[in-house]
Amino acid sequence: MNTNKETINIVWLKRDLRLDDNEAISNALASDHRVLFIYVFEASLETDKHYNERHWNFIKQSLENINDRLKKYNTQVLSVNSEVIPCFNHLQNFFQIDRVFSHQETGLLITYNRDKYFNRYCKNNAINWSESTNNGVLRGLLNRDDWFENWNRYMHEEQFCFQPKTKQLITIEEIAKVATVFKDTNLKTITSLVFQKGGTTTAWKYANSFFEERHKSYLFNISKPEKSRTSSSRLSPYIAWGNVSIREVFQKATALKNEKKGDKHLGAFISRLRWQAHFIQKFEMEHTMENASINKGYHKLKKSISKTYKTAWEIGETGFPLVDASMRCLNKTGFLNFRMRAMLVSFFTHILWQPWQEATSHLSKVFLDFEPGIHFPQIQMQAGETGINNLRIYSPLKNSLEHDENAVFIKKWCPELADLPINFIHEPYLMTPLDMQFNNFELGIDYPNPIVDIKENRKKASDILWNLKKNPQVRSENFRILKKHTITDRNNLLRSD
Ligand SMILES: Cc1cc2nc3c(=O)[nH]c(=O)nc-3n(C[C@H](O)[C@H](O)[C@H](O)COP(=O)(O)OP(=O)(O)OC[C@H]3O[C@@H](n4cnc5c(N)ncnc54)[C@H](O)[C@@H]3O)c2cc1C
DSSP states (O other): OOTTSEEEEEEEOSSOOOSTTOHHHHHHHTSSSEEEEEEEEOHHHHTSTTOOHHHHHHHHHHHHHHHHHHGGGTOOOEEEESOHHHHHHHHHHHEEEEEEEEEOOOOOHHHHHHHHHHHHHHHHTTOEEEEEOBTTBOTTOSOOTTHHHHHHHHHHSOOOOOOOOTTOBOOHHHHHHHHTTSBOOOOOOOTTOOSOOOSHHHHHHHHHHHHHTGGGGHHHHTTOTTTHHHHSOOOHHHHHTTSSOHHHHHHHHHHHHHHTTSOHHHHHHHHHHHHHHHHHHHHHHOGGGGTSOSSGGGGGOOOOOOHHHHHHHHHTOSSOHHHHHHHHHHHHHSOOOHHHHHHHHHIIIIISOOOTHHHHHHHHHHOTTOOHHHHHHHHHHHHTOSSSSOOOOOOHHHHHHHHSTTOHHHHHHOGGGTTSOHHHHHOGGGOOHHHHHHTTOOBTTTBOOOSSOHHHHHHHHHHHHHHHHTOHHHHHHHHHHHHHHOOOOTTOGGGGO
């Protein structure tokens, strides 16, 4: 061992890209050693089928934002292109690493395995790896008996402050020296990508405008594809990548709700902050959900894959206007409200009768807020393969008439329909040859014919799935799932939302 090397601590940033209320950073700063912050851009993740350029762009913007704030401490995050273990091997040539601090990650199988290898690496290299609880999601739980009380307590606890001691952070000059051994990494982002911009500063702009004004129509517009874009918080990418902690948002929302004597919009918003952890907790306790239905009774359901259907769905060319508008909007902007996300999954798994596993990577790639712990459980729930939730087969037409009555959203994303009379925008497939001639529009040329008979397919899916609900294995699995994941609320705290 080279004793000339300085002993330091490292904060390994993952999906916690912020300085405030960051327990990993706070724990590192509590020690007497100097501290280095690192972010590792892992090729294995960059090329993973669930990720997309838009995610890496968001991460880079988040790191730039952190670096801006770190300037006054003469430091920055060491951002490197490397796998994690080679990265630490390099770092050990410069420093003696005492401890690594990070947050527990409820991620994909690939990150779970990487963390297992890293844990072993730390043990072999006499490095102590401390992982903090992330947003109230607990590791190693067998049931949810005290889950809500613990989550609630965590949300009310004092936040961690970013308070480095004088000269405690490894300097920019030292970081520059270390960086030379890594493949060139810069935080240059692709400016042509027009998504919500990453970083804590932007996160708080969204949060503040929501708390000041936008929340006032939160519940009124929550199901509407166009209006919800401004009346919901739009905090999901900032929460997913950790630009803000749930606790910071929760405490701000709770204070405002109390000030406004129990505002129902804020109450509904706060419930969703809890759902965030609830879903991630479920995934933490059932990690096989990435590839298989949580309810084993559904493993016998075999669906054949149609490449044609899948492609039409992915590019928004199914011939069903609200489905196509939703997908095109998502592909382009990275955001869609909850109901339209659910409808897209329902359309794919019920109407096109495709396995939900075929939907996961396209959706995760295009959701800027991709969060594995919400993504997989939600997709399975909307596919109707949990057994414990109501089976909902969304009707694109009903949703279009109810939530986009003037077709503002459809016209924006399917401009080829914009000049048609409103009834045909909702249902272009009802046009007769004369209607088409009159409107100078040709179904099949200007806009696709419906790729399936929706009524017939809906009935088939409904019959099969309702029948399966009665299957003994589905039922016994329901019992197991409910026993493991139902939240006990002994003190009726959930009612106070
Ligand atoms: C198939 C499907 C996949 C989804 N995948 C993701 C995902 O990868 N990442 C993600 O953050 N959300 C996901 N959601 C949940 C939800 O659609 C989004 O969180 C929400 O639309 C984000 O908008 P917002 O930030 O304006 O939310 P708001 O309504 O303002 O809610 C505030 C926060 O609460 C959390 N939240 C809201 N709704 C839910 C919910 N139903 N379940 C769990 N947490 C919720 C989010 O963190 C959100 O930012 C998915 C929903 C479906 C149906």
